[in-house]
Amino acid sequence: MSIAIAVGLLTAAAVYLFMQRGMVRIVLGFIMASHAANLLLFAAGNTAFRGVPYIGTSDYGDGGDPLPQAFVLTAIVIAFSITMFMITLAITTTHDDDTENDEESPAKVLGAADADADSMFDPLVTGAMAAGTGGAHASPLSPVHDFEGRDDDSAEAPNADEGTGEHQSRKDVR
């Protein structure tokens, strides 16, 4: 019963956090959700009143079911690695972890495919490069292209400024 309540509470908390804008909160929501799933897996193995599932310590009938425990172990490892990756996504290539930043939403980017194009070959390097020069939109590449005949510099200026400002404030914090 207590496990059922815990699963319910964790899932509710996870759903609440999924609804938030910030990427970090969403990641926290996923941590909650995977905890809920793991507890549910544990419950599937009937955790209460069971012995240690080692050969020789108890009868097969009394021992706990080791299979769900193995499931949980596997699931924890997977969830942990993806969580790390998501946290990385929360801080790289964009200026903050806001997921509804209109300037960079897929609709906007797809509508103007030329909005920004860092080198695509070596993102680890270019990611660092973008950060080093004030964000993706202030990349040294951007003025090269003006597909619509407009001046890219002026078109992107507000965003670039914002990015630089954000970046500098981050630097200050450090």
Added chain:
Amino acid sequence: MTEILPPLLPLLVGIPLLMGALGAALRRSKRARHIISLGTLTAMFVFSLLLVIATHDGTVLAHKVGFWDFTPQVAIPFVVDALNSLVLMIITILGITSVMFAMATHEARSRFYHPFVLILMAGVAGALMTGDIFNLFVFIEVMLLPSYGLLAMMGAKLGAHGARIYVSVNLLASTLLLFGVGLVYGTAGTVNLAELHGAGVDDPAVAVGGAVVLTAIGIKAAVVPVHGWLTRTYPMTSPAVTALFSGIHTKVSIYAIYRIYSVMFDGDERFLWIALVVTSLTMLIGVLGAIGEKTTRSILVFHMISQIGYILIGVGLFTGLGLTAGIFYLLHHMIVKASLFMSTGAIEETYGTGEINKLGGMLKREPLIAITFMIAALSLAGLPPFSGFVAKFSIIQATLEQSHYWVAAVAVIVSVFTLLSMLKIWVGVFMGKPPADLEENALAYQERMHGKRYLRVQAQAESPTLTIGPPTAAMSAVLSRQRAVRVPAKLIIPGAILAAITVFFGFGAELLMMLSETAAENLLNPEEYVEAVMNA
């Protein structure tokens, strides 16, 4: 052969994993990575071809990994029958062609490109072969983790938003899958598919658990109403990666839906109407969504959703003809879709944009691409003599056989819309006059791409400057108008290979149809599958 092959099945997962690690360890040698990647993928293709030959008569090959001979539910089984060997074979073909494409766009130069693709392939092979739901979850994750890397790496130019959505949705679906696995284990006491045979029919509690599993897989397959993530993420990476993903992720999920419904639910007729409603909605909404799109790739991605609807009609009917047609459609669709992504991707990679408004006149400039696109597009829309015609015709025939006239009507209407959409790309990109600044834009794009090494050095300097190194000879020739920008042959070839395959399966539909029929029979009679696992 049926005795030698089963113990070798784990190699299909192990070797690509190992080779991926080896490729990642080879820091400096690009060529070695290329060779390792193509070699491994070719070996996988040959192996899966052997599996297709071994299973073409309905044989089911099963192997308990690690030769664990304790009880059936403890050992993890790898099972291969006509269906998954066929899917695996097509996926390895897609792997090879998309790696060729990525080598042509120079993306494959990146240190982790080949390793990611190989690990992805290992996950795909595992997810297709495994006969255990929890193991399916694990292999889907093995498949997804390198995909996150590929999507984020190659989509870096478009920001992290695509990758954020992709990872979030897939993690949500995976968590849901885990919930489902937990419920199934809690109610049925096993996650071995063979042991779960018919459990979804006999016990409503297990059926609920199974429904959670199917819902989670449905999210990964991008079935309406949980399709939104696909259209927002697939266009947000490079064309090579989109082409690779288009044939793999959603299709592995579709395979899992086919398999789980066949074994666990034993093709239960009570729930089939749900599948038919969902597939009809998927077909319709997918194709309508494509109307408002402006770039070639986002149009094609919406069509992918619509086509997923067609493929799942097979499960919704669960008759011999329906399943045969569904499986044929699945195989045909994987090839055609990747071909379309590659031919439009070749234009995008050369001219720097996939926007229909900014392109034009490609029929004269790039006749080979135009032919490749035309073949694949007509095949997608379902016109003879390509494989799409056979696929669509047999699907509609199967719905009429079961007197689901409204599903057949939707299928016909949707294919008209599909044709219209393909014509929209055709008219916008291939016909008409090229825009005046086409050449300059292409040049600017190429310059940015090839000037990368210089730029990287410049960017590290105190104040980044814009000098982009000395232009190459080819570039100065274009600059001085001596030579026009052209799509290089190596970008055309991968898409053309796939287009040739769809023509081959159009004229030689009999062969693929026969194999699909065997696969459908295996799905209709899961007893053989169960027996093979138990006696492995």
